[in-house]
Amino acid sequence: MSALIKGTQEGGSPACLQGRFSSALLVNCPGVEDPGMSIPANATEAPSITKVWRQVKGNASTFTTIWGLILITGLINSIFSELFHYLINVGADSAAEILPSTLIASWVVSLPTAILANLAAILMTATSAIYYTTDRCSKPGEIVSIITRKPLRYVLAGFLFSIAVGIGLLLCIIPGILMALAQPLYVYYVFTTDLDLMTCLSKAFKAMFQDLGSYVLVSFLRSLALAGSIILCVFPVLVVYPMGELYMQNYIHHKGLVRARELA
Structure with a gap:
């Protein structure tokens, strides 16, 4: 006193x-x-490697938690799928004896763990999108609640996106590739707005064409950095992946491809 x-x-x-x-x-x-405060996202600032590195380092516990969830759910899905396939093969003398209905049943049974693994995998992009929309990075204890808040919406969003990419690849390959490139925009709309999923998909695809050349170039460089980190030593991907997702969200906000807290 x-x-x-x-x-x-x-x-x-x-x-x-x-x-x-x-x-x-x-x-x-x-x-x-x-x-207790996270590093501000400053979405209107131009993206830079230094900036996103500082954000990853400052929120290391959050991204470590996400990686933990990705690895755990991926391992569970892999073990469950391999175990079920092993049980099927034990009951058949050859691959020819495995009925199509059995293969379908195998796919259906392994679907829940596959969905869980994919939901965990999308958390890196979703967390980055929320970070740049709210100017606050989610804490480790809040990560799971991102998915559990609207699980059905996110599962359906994943199916819709997969179908759209698949149809695009069947049509002429290039439309499918472009649709796949729109994923950061799509995740932004799905996780930060209440727009219906078809509108989210449409807005994401249209937004990309506002500056297509630049968007494709940035996406390519991000993919190149990710591939390089995997080829070189694998471990750098633990940092490069979240940095790439943060950079992409910073880019789409800075370029005005999305509007923060867009509701319609």
């Missing part, structure tokens, strides 16, 4: 002094940062 009175008498701000004892008030003190 005496220190507080002394500080006030010497010209210190009472709010600032109290803030030193409470993290909730640290924001009131010049030069003192709240450890």
